[in-house]
Amino acid sequence: MWTTLLLIFLLYFFYTKWRKTTIENIPGPKFAFPLLGHLPIISNEPHKTFLEWKKTYGPIFSVQLGHLRTVVVNDLNLIKEAYAMHEPMGRPPQEVFERACDKKGMVFVSGPVVFEQRKFFLKCLRKFCYEDRGHFESKMQDEISDVLAKFGENDNQPCQMEHTFNIPVLSAVWSFFMGGRLDCSDAKVKYLAQCAANFMSIDGFAANLGYFVPVTAKLFPNFTGSAKMLKGGVDLYDFVDQEWKKGCPSRIPGQPRNYKEAWMDKIESAPTDSSFHPSNNYFPATMGDIMLASIETTPATIDWAVIYLARNPESQKKLQEELDSVVGAIGLITLDDRPELPYMEAVIHEVLRISSLGPFGLLHHTTEEWKFKGFVIPAKTCVIGNLYAVHHDPEIWENPNEFRPERFLDESNNLINTQLIIPFSTGKRFKS
Numbered sequence: 001m002w003t004t005l006l007l008i009f010l011l012y013f014f015y016t017k018w019r020k021t022t023i024e025n026i027p028g029p030k031f032a033f034p035l036l037g038h039l040p041i042i043s044n045e046p047h048k049t050f051l052e053w054k055k056t057y058g059p060i061f062s063v064q065l066g067h068l069r070t071v072v073v074n075d076l077n078l079i080k081e082a083y084a085m086h087e088p089m090g091r092p093p094q095e096v097f098e099r100a101c102d103k104k105g106m107v108f109v110s111g112p113v114v115f116e117q118r119k120f121f122l123k124c125l126r127k128f129c130y131e132d133r134g135h136f137e138s139k140m141q142d143e144i145s146d147v148l149a150k151f152g153e154n155d156n157q158p159c160q161m162e163h164t165f166n167i168p169v170l171s172a173v174w175s176f177f178m179g180g181r182l183d184c185s186d187a188k189v190k191y192l193a194q195c196a197a198n199f200m201s202i203d204g205f206a207a208n209l210g211y212f213v214p215v216t217a218k219l220f221p222n223f224t225g226s227a228k229m230l231k232g233g234v235d236l237y238d239f240v241d242q243e244w245k246k247g248c249p250s251r252i253p254g255q256p257r258n259y260k261e262a263w264m265d266k267i268e269s270a271p272t273d274s275s276f277h278p279s280n281n282y283f284p285a286t287m288g289d290i291m292l293a294s295i296e297t298t299p300a301t302i303d304w305a306v307i308y309l310a311r312n313p314e315s316q317k318k319l320q321e322e323l324d325s326v327v328g329a330i331g332l333i334t335l336d337d338r339p340e341l342p343y344m345e346a347v348i349h350e351v352l353r354i355s356s357l358g359p360f361g362l363l364h365h366t367t368e369e370w371k372f373k374g375f376v377i378p379a380k381t382c383v384i385g386n387l388y389a390v391h392h393d394p395e396i397w398e399n400p401n402e403f404r405p406e407r408f409l410d411e412s413n414n415l416i417n418t419q420l421i422i423p424f425s426t427g428k429r430f431k432s
């Protein structure tokens, strides 16, 4: 056992030594640890370290993160330019993601299939959540009413906010995908939310180690969290698979009411080489990973909104006054109210900016050699657009760590500066 471990270590050591760790002519820290690259020196908050390193190396630099040769882009316009190009549109290989979704789906995979799946997903999103939004909006309002009723029961006592929003968000997303409403008190539903949380729990040095030095995830699955992630992913995809197999007894072909019914229409005419062809069985993976992309990010953003508003009572008061004047104290908000709620829009933008909860978004990967800004970046290089750096750049934002929704409003209460934030990323893998 120890001899095998030593052999693996030595092979990996020489492999990383042999492989170039820096990219010619791209600035970056010179010294890199064998196996780990720059991992030990980027801290638990690499997005902050990279913003700091911008001062030394400029807006584009190269680092080695475990086995991944990486280019970091730290500037709004450069990220927009980079992500509009096709070469950095892949995803780096990641065993846990690939094993959980069987290398299928849309979010964690690369290649033309992503764009086929995205086109369909965005069309459905537009149709069911915007153009014909009556059904979806009323589901959302049901969820909101339930959350408000729970707050009402609380009788002004301090309360635990954790997990307040994830199940209602899961339920709303579920209605877009599958139509029906989930029973939020059902243990199975709570387990589903927990699976998503486990799958997305990539945090801290141990998890970075497992992600960027895959051999450690194999050797120490519990320490690196890869076992928990894999189980969360596999259980979630299985759950979706079971729901898919139940079919849609009340479906009328050609008149889809949700993503699953639209998918059923689509597969009827899909050619064999399409990812929609039934033999490819793409639905569970695609739906599973869209759920992963949505049911952790959205509740976490609402959690941050609650925290920032609690800590900034002046903003909270202004927001309450605006809502009271537009929808009334007991009314429920709809998308049509949006133009009348500029302060609320400003609060949402400021929460997305300051929290930057996916500071790197999802990692990108070059699918072929990429010429960018005079640099020649080889194929299979990881590309990180540092969204946090954009949102906290002192050259763009005055006192970036201060919560101030007013930075998104002019004197006449018109929204401004919204194009300066990219919390949902940008370019070809941006979701809307």
Ligand code: HEM
Binding pocket: 106, 107, 108, 114, 118, 173, 289, 290, 293, 294, 295, 297, 298, 301, 357, 358, 360, 361, 362, 363, 423, 424, 425, 426, 428, 429, 430, 431
């Ligand atoms: C506040 C909430 C959210 C934030 C901050 C957020 C942020 C992001 C970011 C930064 C990416 C990476 C894009 C890239 O690779 O460059 C992403 C991808 C994605 N998000 Fe979200 N997201 C949120 C909510 C949602 C929701 C509600 C859905 C679905 C209903 C969703 C679906 C997706 C999908 C499908 C992708 C993958 C796109 C692709 O790989 O081509 N997200 N999101």
